[in-house]
Amino acid sequence: MSIENYHTDDPLVALSAISETINTIYDLDELLPKVLDIALKTVNAQRGFILISDPGNPAELSVRVAHNLESSALANIDRFSRSVVNAALQSGSTVISYDVPEDARFSSAQSVAEQKIIAAACLPLRIKAQQIGAIYIDSTETRGKFRPEMEPFLNALANQAAIAIENAQMYDRLRSENRRLRLVLADKKELAGIIGQSRPMQQVLDVVKSVMDTPATVLILGESGTGKELIARALHDNGKYKDKPFIALFCGALPESLLESELFGHKQGAFTGATHDKKGLFEEADGGTFFLDEIGDISPKLQTQLLRVLQEREVRRIGENKVRKIDVRIVAASNKDLPAEVKAGRFREDLFYRLNVIMIQMPALRYRSNDIILLAQHFLDKTAARAGRQIQGFTQEAVEGMLQHDWPGNVRELENAVERAVLLAKAEFITPQDLRLEPPTPAKEIMTLQDHERRIAERALAEHNGNVTEAAKALGVSRRWLHYRLKEWRE
């Protein structure tokens, strides 16, 4: 039975229809208007509201829904209604005034005369001994005179409503708790396929997570093989642009003219060989991510063109005058020391600043020894599964060898070494011989004190994400000393 036809001569039938309806609504904003509507219709009342107490402070009641009345808190309700509500809340039971002007309890209130209220009722909403709110209704029309036989019905309605409201509030709490947990999980979630428990990698991943849903330009710097491309893809694949294109262009080896036509496209006949109109990669990447790999290698002319794209967010195909707006998230990477390239005049400073909105410095593998074995195990599992080889792990000597190795080729070198070892290994455990790690070079043994100092300082800096103050503290030297040395080493 629907709520619309609860008007029946049998109050029990009506009540069961009502409880059936309101017990299936778990949204408080939907439930309360329905309850109020039923209460008003039951007694032909014209005005009403429902007060709900604040779960954290039950004495604090506020109006959650109102009909023909406007108020927000109990204190703002007109004096008459308030006195009826107070009487009900204090006694903890239904208060009905069948003839308000004659009712000594309330007749003196100014609003009674002003608004010609003839009947009013307040039904406290209680769960066990606890007050969770109240329903107030009143009537200003003669046909709206309340009849005593309505009282049991109203009481039953109030009981049903209280239960439904409590359920809805519980659902609400569960829903928001769930939302909170999901957020915590999302925050904890590691990015797929990226291994990195070390502090410097955790810092990188924090930055990735915080910018992946934004359109901000990202510059990824770091030695060769440190995972720059992996991070660029992670920014795209985990962010909100993941369903849009991800286009990567290796700027390193391409001649300028080819690179230019790849980036910007061309019009038919723009140059020999341009047999048809062609979209550039910036246009192809529209709405998604454009990854410019090895940006440090592009020519001065292209640097200027790129700067214009970043400033104007528009491109022009070669041989065409028309400009086209593009909406592309730009990620650039380089294994060159770009600030040094800028200083040396080989890379435009203004372009550097345009690219350097968010900078991610990939730590070299030798500065994240915590990750070396995790990465090795990861590559072992991957290769062994692919090659169908039963390799269990590494010998203790192999682990030590990997930890001591310098890894000039970083993660890529480690990946190659493990892949090769998995394929070559003669036993279940990989040995240092399988890994073919180069023994420490003699040059290392004749490292000067100065070299040692520099390596230790650089390691501390990497571990503190380039923060000189923190690195100096960790090294037990003064900030000034470290600054001075860094300057000296860089010259």
Ligand SMILES: Nc1ncnc2c1ncn2[C@@H]1O[C@H](COP(=O)(O)OP(=O)(O)OP(=O)(O)O)[C@@H](O)[C@H]1O
């Ligand atoms: N943290 C990591 N977890 C798992 N795999 C990684 C990680 N970092 C790098 N790799 C793997 O190492 C290899 C090299 O990474 P990538 O190509 O991203 O490095 P790069 O910095 O772009 O190198 P280059 O400067 O030589 O282009 C890839 O196969 C990549 O999947």
Ligand SMILES: [Mg+2]
């Ligand atoms: Mg790369």
